[in-house]
Amino acid sequence: MTAAQTLRNADLRHTNGREEVLNLFLDADHALSHSDIENGLGPDHDRVTIYRTLRTFVDKGLLHKVLDDGGNPKYALCRDTCASGHHHHEHVHFKCDNCGQTTCLDQVHIPAVALPEGYNRKEMNLLIQGVCLECNK
Numbered sequence: 001m002t003a004a005q006t007l008r009n010a011d012l013r014h015t016n017g018r019e020e021v022l023n024l025f026l027d028a029d030h031a032l033s034h035s036d037i038e039n040g041l042g043p044d045h046d047r048v049t050i051y052r053t054l055r056t057f058v059d060k061g062l063l064h065k066v067l068d069d070g071g072n073p074k075y076a077l078c079r080d081t082c083a084s085g086h087h088h089h090e091h092v093h094f095k096c097d098n099c100g101q102t103t104c105l106d107q108v109h110i111p112a113v114a115l116p117e118g119y120n121r122k123e124m125n126l127l128i129q130g131v132c133l134e135c136n137k
């Protein structure tokens with residue numbers, strides 16, 4: 001699916017900025033940080049607009065936040081299971097100590113965790129750190 005189609009499906013008005021941000025994610029096979037996105041777009045893009053675009057994409061179920069041990073959030077594309085206001089994620093994120101890239105392991109699910117009574121789960125994040133496939137080659 002192209003960026004333009006994805007925007008249309010999400011009922012988002014098409015802007016060049018939105019399309020370019022989305023294309024960065026479609027081309028990447030790993031999660032992107034704010035600085036990855038700013039560097040990927042070039043200097044003619046306004047930081048505030050980029051942040052706003054990211055927030056919109058998260059709200060619309062196109063991107064999800066990926067927690068990072070460095071404290072800077074990263075973002076990754078969602079699969080079709082996500083919709084506006086509803087994210088369904090059970091996959092593990094893997095951060096490579098060598099190349100620093102964080103990847104969605106869509107096929108690896110977070111194991112069921114039983115919480116004590118009185119605790120309600122809203123979301124779960126699992127970040128595994130190690131050496132990725134590319135760096136192991």
Ligand SMILES: [Zn+2]
Nearest residue numbers: 064078082087
């Ligand atoms: Zn999602």
Ligand SMILES: [Zn+2]
Nearest residue numbers: 096099132135
């Ligand atoms: Zn790596």
Ligand SMILES: [Zn+2]
Nearest residue numbers: 076091093104
């Ligand atoms: Zn993910």
